[in-house]
Amino acid sequence: MKKTFLFVLSIILSIFVVGCTPKTEDAPDKEDDDDIVSLDTKMDYVKNTSGLYDEFFDVNSNVQIKIDIAESELALIQSDYETYASKGSKSPIYRMSNVTFIINGKTHVFEEVGIRMKGNTSRTNFYNQEQGLYHLIHYKLSFKQTFDDEAYYANPKVWASKEARDERKDRTFAGMEKLDLKWNKSFDETYSREYWTYEMYSSFGVLAPKITSVNMQLKYRQDYENLGVYFALECIDELFLEKRLGSKHLGGDLYKVGWDYEKGGSLTMDTINKIGVENEDESYFPVYDLKTNKKNNEHILLKTLIQTLNQDTDFSSLVNMNYYLVYEAISYLVGNPDDLRHHYNNYYIYFLKDTNQAIFIPYDFDRTFGVTRDWNPSGDGMTSYSPYAKMTTMGGVDDQINPLVLKTVVKGAPEAYLENYKKVILEAMSTKFYKDEMFNEVYQIRKEIYDNAVNITISGMGYFECLFNYNETKNMKFSSYLSGKTTTINQTIND
Template identity: 25%
Template sequence: MKKFFLFSILLLLVTCRNQEENNPITPDPPLFQQAYQPPYFQTDSQKFIYDIDALPEITVEVSLVEWNKFLNYYDQNPNNEEYVAGKFTWVKNGTTEILDNIGLRLKGNTSRRRPEGNPGETHNATNPDWHHASFTVSFKKYNKSQLFHNSEKVVLKWFKDDAMYAREVYSYDLFEKFGVWTAPQSSYCKLTIKVTGDNKAAYFGVYQLQEPVDDVYLANRSTFFSTTGNLWKANWGASFKDASTSNMGIEDVTLTYTNTPIYDYKGSKSNLETAKTQLADFITNVNSKNGDDFKTYISQKMDVNLFLKTYAVNVMVGMWDDYWNNSNNFYFYFDAAGKFYFIPYDYDNTLGTSLLMTDSGIQNPLTWGKSDQNPLVSKVLSIPEYKTQYVKYLNDLIDKKYDLFYLDYSQQRIQKWQNMIFAHVSNDTGEDMTITDVPASWGNCGFYRLRGNSSTDNYFVRKAASIPKN
């Protein structure tokens, strides 16, 4: 009897081990832990800078000479990444911090603009013509030892085409609530630009504070195996279909020249060839392996569970300008062990701002993009248990039990943020002066609204209704 009991215990242990080895999806903790506890500890720097409940005041002061250089750089090449020197002042909760000798440059793609006047014009101190634009502030550009709460840079992004002042902030907040720890941090601030000598500084209004995806981003996430891997930015055309290394390189932007590869390597030039080989090998395997071979490969190469969570949120917020649909707008990282991580990025055209698909609010989340041209998501979802897990995450997001995508909770969060920023939206550019419940005017679904609860035009209601149950 004793031998039979020992044999039964041994058989049970072997069976459990085999089941674990054959199931590459790691079981999740209870959903309330996913939804309310980030799976990594945010650094003090992240908590202080990207504080969703605060509205810090930022002033960037630039000399007249440097500001005119800034405008001239744009005229020579709107895509330029040239910095000018300035001073950074931060005021939060009554405490003021000042950093001298910081760097300021333009940021953005379609949102990139000349922040004052027309091409060829210099600064007009008496009647300036200000325009919203996005900026990067580098604290160590001119002082290599200077940091701001352990951060090297922050991105200051205007709310282009988002009259609700909420879409991208909401999306990144939802990623965080759902345990997608690879998403950048995001919050609000007030921005003022001061040209030294002017009688009046220019108040640019409410801006989004956004965490850059860079070495500090990697260091802030101890959940990565290491921070000594290979980081890439994926530009339009990054389909993971073509393994040619001619699509890979390091962006080269000057005042007279712009060369942006499809796969833009963010590491050291000395490591570029090794990084190219690694990426080409990944693309080749994604395309060539099928069935069980693909499942074995991808379960070892990726955190599939994290990827499924990421794409559940991505589709839920209606991100059509993404990898799966438009081969665009994401970063990715291979850690030192060679594991691949997908990093979501650029979520301003969401929550009812729809284009390149008939209606991003009701598009089938199982056929979101171009499966033949963008194979990574479609091949992952072709595996039955991965598809089941993905659909489960979609349904978790809309479940009333959790403070995630459900209509009431989403509207409460957005209303809370709007209450905080409402009195500060009006600004000296004369642009984006009110909070209005409409998507971008150039989209194909101008009827969408985020307030109210109509089944015909509320984005949250229509999106929830489109989610398959199994």
């Protein structure tokens, strides 16, 4: 059993007294705590793929993903984008491809894998018959897609038997039903910051997705075209939760929290009517998008949380407070301007089944540790923000409206919360995640494996190439981020 993974569970499965220093000792072994489900045990439950899951996401692994897709299917993805974009929506339709994973020289082939465009602001036209591919996009793969929905497919797949269809519905790769593939849109020349971010969260007990770099190739005409180095990300879903939580915590409500042009997922009363289940065909995108328990759900837990946070009432029984304070401390240290606190999005809320308490899960953290290209709202990569700042990326220096943030981690919040938050920040700063030489080791591993894979072979797409370069030219250097953030912390942590 991995000590890091057990430590993750020790934070989640315990209710701490507010003000305590976060535990750093290893959690008990499985025989001492039946609620703890190890990664290996859980992956045995999910198609016996624990070894493949670990190997796929191992930073030392060499991973190549080769997608073979008919040009007609690629054209349909483009057409789907145009159709749904015209009505202000996003296509949910998966088209058919064959996908080959080559992991450290071992080949894993999956036929009839669903593939579609993914993302929000990254969605764009990317293909036409004359040029072929001319723009990189993010993709989502589905290994369970059946291609038989008559509403989406002109020639729905006819299954030989119910058993064959059921088998497809249960199919996974490395214990995952879906996989996100994202190009390096932030042009992080280290290809390592988002990985470092999620590893930091996980090491302190916060649930976070796995991510790894991969060489992405796509064949739609005669030969495979090299699309450079992509990121493969674990999706946050029920299987994600099963790998990390004991059985008594499973089965709760999971919400993906997005952004809108008003107050996003700020947990204010203005957002309480923005809870629902996403429907792309109806162009309906609630800020709080329910991903589990969708049938006849009245969203009582989330509505109660929002209502209570916006009253002069004790809310601590509705949130796993120790977990949340750790979450906010690590969020502050990684410096993402586009998160729960600063831009009111890019997180999941999960309500633990047995306690009904909320915990928070980060996602889409591709602007951390000094990524400043295209957007640098603070002017210095978020390094000058005080740990207690009410400043957000939405307005002025005192524009924080999230009641959970205001009641816990900014000046004026209860001293017990602030002390616990401060202790986590100081502890985390002393770990490897705030050591430039440790980050550089990961960068060197990535560079050695993928340095020869970054060159895109499609004519005219050179703009998208991002070369490995530790002395970054488009973003703040990692060591500069650490230096700036550390200076600010030392100057303000005891204010």
